[in-house]
Amino acid sequence: MDFIFKSRVYYSDTDCGGIVYHARYLDFAEHARSEMLRTALPKVSQNEMRHDGMIFVVKSIKIDYKKPAYLDDELTVHTRLMKAEHFSAVFSQEIKRGDDDICFLEVKVAALSSDGKRIMMIPKEVVQALS
Amino acid sequence: MDFIFKSRVYYSDTDCGGIVYHARYLDFAEHARSEMLRTALPKVSQNEMRHDGMIFVVKSIKIDYKKPAYLDDELTVHTRLMKAEHFSAVFSQEIKRGDDDICFLEVKVAALSSDGKRIMMIPKEVVQALS
Amino acid sequence: MDFIFKSRVYYSDTDCGGIVYHARYLDFAEHARSEMLRTALPKVSQNEMRHDGMIFVVKSIKIDYKKPAYLDDELTVHTRLMKAEHFSAVFSQEIKRGDDDICFLEVKVAALSSDGKRIMMIPKEVVQALS
């Protein structure tokens, strides 16, 4: 089942093309994954994780833009964990405005030690909670 | 009475000092003023205003930083219209994390024609609704 | 032959993981494509294009992250036009720090009317100049 996260479009999200700046959807998608994690594991904070020695990093993204979004739009980010392996997890994310498809993302994440130097296993409790 | 707007801190809001990037509070403050306007005048959208020929622009800001905010923090933006004249309005904004003061802003805004070339009067209905 | 664009990493580009925020590379890549266009067609400005009725929009992006980049790094964006058709163009972009590969992007762009409503042909002079 999808995790749903809503996000409003503000001036800071737009560009002079009159639409949401294309890189900004990666932020919205990151916010949605963070809230999905917070909801699944309310006791775990990413900030504490970081101090405990682990950060999540993005390994790859594919994004397809379908329609532009505009100032004041209310966007809905639908997020689903597609695949989880020891060292990576793949999320499928869809950003919509009502029934309109705005964009689709496939995001692969991995876990690193906080100094950014070693790959770590994604904790099982995280995978289970997100599934 | 203050208008209250809540905003979560995500990775995209932070910098490698481990804290919220200092310019990002201007975004949070802008989001709060936009939501205040939306709440006061639910029928008016800034995007339609823009197509109808008027945009709001910031004329000046004073911001004092009190304490840093961190990833995962839930911030509360308290916004109040301090002064409204024909061609400008001044907002006082306070960003807090629980009882902690994070920063204070004084933001002066004006209205311009959508092409950015002429100063316009701030519509009376906007001032009345925000007061 | 690749078009080369250099970009320094500042605080505003980083996140509290201590590295460049992953969405920020899309900005660097956009800046590089803009400078490539400016170099290829010095008389054409994207801002005038916009007022003349055409904007470029991104249709899809694939990005693979290889190594993190850090504050103060000098990054080099290598950009090449891979394929150009009537209604779309595909750029291959590689972001490096010295010899280190930071990330690879494949970016598909299209042209829209300035109101965002109609697809337009990418002007031949643009394609020729970028090739």
Added chain:
Amino acid sequence: MDFIFKSRVYYSDTDCGGIVYHARYLDFAEHARSEMLRTALPKVSQNEMRHDGMIFVVKSIKIDYKKPAYLDDELTVHTRLMKAEHFSAVFSQEIKRGDDDICFLEVKVAALSSDGKRIMMIPKEVVQALS
């Protein structure tokens, strides 16, 4: 004598008002102060400083907006150290497009321990080099 830093306006810097987003000037000003420090003290990197235990933080900003800037504009940031005390330094910064004044900033910075918890003295060599 002013330190001069040039910055181009890209799509990522603008908003749907068709102008540079107001908070973005704080980024340009930060980039200019960083380059001023790099030029004054070529052997000192802010990233190493951070690992050595000290970060610079902004304590307050006053910014006055004079004229809007647009996509493709080349902006020049003029930066001067106005006042330096043991625990704070004040910079005066002016952002121009050719002879046009875009905005003026007064930025007060302080030094903190990397964990953000203690105020530190600004190193004398930094003040001397910037003066």
